[in-house]
Structures are given as structure tokens and as C-alpha cells.
Amino acid sequence: MIGTSEILSQLFSGLTYGMVLMMVSLGLTLIFGVMGLINFAHGELYALGAYMGFVTIQATGNFWLALAIAPIAVGIMGIFIERFLLSYLYDSDPIFILLLTFGLALVLQEVIRLIWGSGLQPLSAPSMFDGFIDIAGVFMPRYWLFVIAFTLAITGVVILVLNKTKYGMFVRAASRDSEMLTLLGIDNAKVYTGIFAAGAALAGLSGVMIAPLRGVRPTMGAEIIIASFVVIVIGGLGSIGGAILGSIFIGVLTSFTSLWFPELSDVAMFVAMVVVLLLLPEGLMGEKGRIE
Amino acid sequence: MMSVTDNTVVERMNSLTDSLPRPLLLLTLAVLLVTPLTSVGFITTEIMIFAIAVIGFDILIGYTGYVSFGQAMFFGGGAYATAFAVEYLNLSFLPAVVGAVVLCVLIATAVGALSFRRRGVYFALLTLAFAQMFWTMGFIWPDITGGNEGFSFDRPPLDLGVVEFSMAGNIPVYAFTFVALALALFLAVRIVESPYGQVLIAIRENEERVEFLGYNTFRYKLLSFAIAGGYAALAGSLYAMFTEFSFLNLLFWHQSGDILMMVLIGGLGTIYGPILGVFLFILLRDYLSAIIPEWPLVLGLVFVLVILFSPDGLVGIYNRLREQFGGTD
Numbered sequence A: 001m002i003g004t005s006e007i008l009s010q011l012f013s014g015l016t017y018g019m020v021l022m023m024v025s026l027g028l029t030l031i032f033g034v035m036g037l038i039n040f041a042h043g044e045l046y047a048l049g050a051y052m053g054f055v056t057i058q059a060t061g062n063f064w065l066a067l068a069i070a071p072i073a074v075g076i077m078g079i080f081i082e083r084f085l086l087s088y089l090y091d092s093d094p095i096f097i098l099l100l101t102f103g104l105a106l107v108l109q110e111v112i113r114l115i116w117g118s119g120l121q122p123l124s125a126p127s128m129f130d131g132f133i134d135i136a137g138v139f140m141p142r143y144w145l146f147v148i149a150f151t152l153a154i155t156g157v158v159i160l161v162l163n164k165t166k167y168g169m170f171v172r173a174a175s176r177d178s179e180m181l182t183l184l185g186i187d188n189a190k191v192y193t194g195i196f197a198a199g200a201a202l203a204g205l206s207g208v209m210i211a212p213l214r215g216v217r218p219t220m221g222a223e224i225i226i227a228s229f230v231v232i233v234i235g236g237l238g239s240i241g242g243a244i245l246g247s248i249f250i251g252v253l254t255s256f257t258s259l260w261f262p263e264l265s266d267v268a269m270f271v272a273m274v275v276v277l278l279l280l281p282e283g284l285m286g287e288k289g290r291i292e
Numbered sequence B: 001m002m003s004v005t006d007n008t009v010v011e012r013m014n015s016l017t018d019s020l021p022r023p024l025l026l027l028t029l030a031v032l033l034v035t036p037l038t039s040v041g042f043i044t045t046e047i048m049i050f051a052i053a054v055i056g057f058d059i060l061i062g063y064t065g066y067v068s069f070g071q072a073m074f075f076g077g078g079a080y081a082t083a084f085a086v087e088y089l090n091l092s093f094l095p096a097v098v099g100a101v102v103l104c105v106l107i108a109t110a111v112g113a114l115s116f117r118r119r120g121v122y123f124a125l126l127t128l129a130f131a132q133m134f135w136t137m138g139f140i141w142p143d144i145t146g147g148n149e150g151f152s153f154d155r156p157p158l159d160l161g162v163v164e165f166s167m168a169g170n171i172p173v174y175a176f177t178f179v180a181l182a183l184a185l186f187l188a189v190r191i192v193e194s195p196y197g198q199v200l201i202a203i204r205e206n207e208e209r210v211e212f213l214g215y216n217t218f219r220y221k222l223l224s225f226a227i228a229g230g231y232a233a234l235a236g237s238l239y240a241m242f243t244e245f246s247f248l249n250l251l252f253w254h255q256s257g258d259i260l261m262m263v264l265i266g267g268l269g270t271i272y273g274p275i276l277g278v279f280l281f282i283l284l285r286d287y288l289s290a291i292i293p294e295w296p297l298v299l300g301l302v303f304v305l306v307i308l309f310s311p312d313g314l315v316g317i318y319n320r321l322r323e324q325f326g327g328t329d
Helices: A004-035 A042-060 A063-084 A094-116 A142-164 A166-176 A178-183 A188-214 A220-235 A240-260 A262-279 B009-018 B022-037 B041-064 B071-089 B093-115 B120-137 B170-193 B195-212 B217-243 B253-266 B272-291 B296-309 B313-325
Strands: A132-135 A138-141
Touching: A004 A042, A004 A138, A004 A142, A004 A166, A004 A188, A004 A220, A004 A240, A042 A063, A042 A094, A042 A188, A042 A220, A063 A188, A094 A220, A094 B120, A094 B253, A094 B296, A132 A142, A138 A142, A142 A166, A142 A188, A142 A240, A166 A178, A166 A188, A178 A188, A188 A220, A220 A240, A220 A262, A220 B120, A240 A262, A262 B093, A262 B120, B041 B071, B041 B170, B041 B195, B041 B217, B041 B253, B041 B272, B071 B093, B071 B120, B071 B217, B071 B253, B093 B120, B093 B217, B120 B253, B170 B195, B170 B217, B195 B217, B253 B272, B253 B296, B253 B313, B272 B296, B272 B313
Parallel strands: none
Antiparallel strands: A132 A138
């Protein structure tokens, strides 16, 4: 018999997983919303973030420093990828960028293997997050609570920057009509580079964030990317709200199916995707949710 | 939707037969005929099997212009359907292969009907997700599917009613695959040169205009998806028959990625080009995996370079070289 406490703890675990999905998908959907392209290597940027965090902690022992350095390092990699690879293909069909980043994902995963090996590396959270908090009789790891609070804070910052700042306005303008933006004297190329770097940084940040929960390994990027694709398809490609809703939905759904029908837990999100696709072909938020 | 070159339809049809040097084609045939008798026969059979998969895939990706990331669902699906047909239904060689192909064509029709609700990258993501769904389903009933362990079976004989051929050993499978490849190639060329194939090309170049001309593009696209699925299923089925084994990696997205890379490295929309891609991909993979464990790195780099500098693949490189230096044949 499954009691309330089990349901609650499953809900917390699902929310925590959903938060990691949220930060990864946020970057993906931001890049799609503005640039109209899907970055298949996004999962590898997330893995690289985790490894950057791992290296930083090995050198300094400071988790907070890792949380700061990893997104910056991965953001810089994002700038290089956008400038030296993607920008050559802006005149072709966006599908070629999907193909290019697919190849890039293969390359990056092997580069990670070459440098750090195939094994699982541990990365521990600061000791202040050791132990549990009692919520309604359920013991929830403190670190889960941090993951939820931190992701919501970062998501809030992203939404604020998009809606309240000058740069956010450029981004929204670029997603609606990039030609007009150019005519107004704003360098579209810089907006693209900036948004790709920001998306990459978000991926890097989420990589460090999940590392204390699941460890660091070369296949971690490949493991998260399909789930984030499902999230943004369910939410509606390019929609921030859709990515937020979709990731919480998928996180909680996966968690509960693993409680009640363990063998179906991996299939559940795909079934959800088919159902959403049949009922709402544009995703939960559809075109309305697009950043603009 | 996706235009690699600015070839008109007529130019493209000419390039289909001119796109490869004749000596190379003859050499390819010779290699295929001789090698099964040698120790590299295993690789030759593998090359022919994947050649079947990429020929069909080229009709979808190169002619219709829709990139699917889900061919593994039909390749692996064909392999598993064959394994189950032999083990659980006791079917002989031909009915097992045909049954697997028919089943996968039906699945492709359903998956295609859902995925063609969207276009471009959206379509690509949907096919990827559907394929992963089939992969995860492989874990649900390990007692039936073999789960992580894979599923092995004994290759059945080829029972034609009047006569029965034993398929034991590699040579009979090789011969069967050779015939299947020849038929698959013949059929594919007929398809792309038919009026139907011309509509597919037109959809690739400008889908909206084809719609305005009164064509139901959805049905044309769906049929090309089903054809690609059927070809992949035939390849997967033969792969399972050849190795007497089916396993979950055949359904994994890396498998879709491999097939996709073969087509693009060879040259989209040329039917023959992707076969060249299979040769290069498999030979490179076998050579590299013997010397470095991180061999996907090199293949990934080759693929990235092709996308950046020659999106029409090896065939594109050949054509440009010929234009630059070449005679006016």
C-alpha cells in the first residue's frame, strides 16, 4: 500500500528532476525562440558544465566557485561554437544546424572521455546541504530544496531580463523580426552570439547543479537531451512558459510512474508527448507562449 | 523544405546517373561479388545491409527533404520483429523478413501521420522521440524481449514451398542480401524517377506551391516515410538474420545517427551517394575502432566537416572536382 508520505516524497523527487530539466530546456527553448535552431549538443554543454564544476572543486574545494565558473566557461565555449561553426550555416535550412550540432555532440562526448575517462566522478555539495528537512513527515534532502529554490530564482532572473531590460527587448525583437532589428541599427549577430552563450551558460549551470545528485560522467549529456527535447515539444518550441510547465510536468510524471508502474517510467513521457501532440499540435503554450 | 543545391529537376535526374564515375560503380560491384569468399565477407554483408537502409532513407531525406532522427525505430523494429517471428511463430526465412517489413511499414504510417503534423526541426525531434519510445519499450517485458541481454535465435531455412534451402553459414545470407539490395536499388531508382518521385522533389523545393497546385502533400510525404521505414526494416531484418541476434542498441538513437551520417557523408538525394557513404562509414569505423577507443570522435569530425563544407557529401565533392578539372562528358 502506498501512503501519503511516499506520494509526497515522490512528488519532491519529481520536482527536483523537473528543475534540472527546466534549466536545460530553458536554454534550448531560448535559443530556438530567437535563432530558430535546435542545438543537439546542448546536452554535452550540460555535461561540460558538470566537468568544469568537477575540475573547479578539485582545485579549490569550493562548490560556490564551481557554480560560478562552470556557466562562464561553458558560455565562452558557446560563443566559440556559435561564431566559428553555426554562423556559417545561417543561410541554409535550420535542419543543417541540427545535423551539425548532432555531430558536435558526438565529438564533445568523446573529447570528455579522452580528458576525464569513462568512469563516474563524484561531486559533493557543500556540507550545509547535508541531511534532511522534515516536511509534513517526509524527509526531504536539503540539497533538493536548494535545487528547487535555485532553479526558480534563475528562471525568474531570465524572465525579468527578457521583459524588463534593454537587452531583453533586443532579444524579444530579434525573435519577432530580426530584419527590423538590423534596420534599427542593432547588430543582429551580437544578439545571436549573446543568446547562444546565455543558453550554453544555463546548460553549464544545470550540469553543476545536478552533479551532487547523480555524479559526473560522459554519457550524462546524452541522457538529459532526449528528455529536454520532449519537454520543449510538449511545452511548445520556443516558449519559455512551455519549457517551465513541460519540465515540471515531465519531472513529476516520470517520478509517479516509477512509483506506481516502475517498468513504464521511461515510456511515460513519450506517451504524454503523443497525447499532447494529438490534442494540441503546437504544444501546451503554442505560438502564444513564444518569447516576444 | 530543404534545398542543398539549386539543381532543377532535370539536372538532378541527370546527375543521378552521372553522379558517380562508372569505374567506381563497377569496382563496387566487383568488391561485393568477390569478398564474401574472403575473411572480410562479414563487413561486405554489413555494408550491403546498411546500403538497403540508406537507399530508402534517401527517398525521405534527400528527395522529400524531411530529416528524420528515428530510422532506428524501423531498423531495430525490423530486427526484433524478425527475431520474434522466428522464435515465437516459427516462421521460415522469407515470411519472417516480409512480415517484419509489413509490420514496420504499418508502424511507420502511424508514426509518420503524427510526426507530419509539424515540419523541419520540429519533425526531426518528433521522430527522435518516437524512436526513443520504442527503445524504452524494449525494457518493459524482458521475459519476452530479452531486455538488456538481447534476443538470440536460430536462423530458419528459406522455405519456398517446393524447395527448401538451408541458410546455414554466411554465404546464403550474403546471397539473399545481394538479391535484396539489387531489388531495393532498382525499386528506389524507379520510385524517384516516377511522377511520384517528381512530386517528392517538388515538395522538397517548395511544399507550399505543391499544395497550391492541388496535391495532397501529406499523403505523398507519408508514403515516402513509410517507404523509408520499410527499407530500414528490411535492412534490420536481414541484420538480425545475419547475426542471429537482436539487441536494444539497434533501436537506440545512435543507430539513427549512424544511418543519417552515412546518407549525408555520401550525398543526399542521389540514391547512389549514400551507398558510398555506407562504405566510407563502415570501413572508417572498423579501421578506427581497432586503433582508438574514442573512434566516434573522428567520425563526428568527418560528419561536421561534411555539413560545413560539402552538405551534398562526397558526391558533391566529386561533382565540383569534375567541374573544375573535368572533361565535358
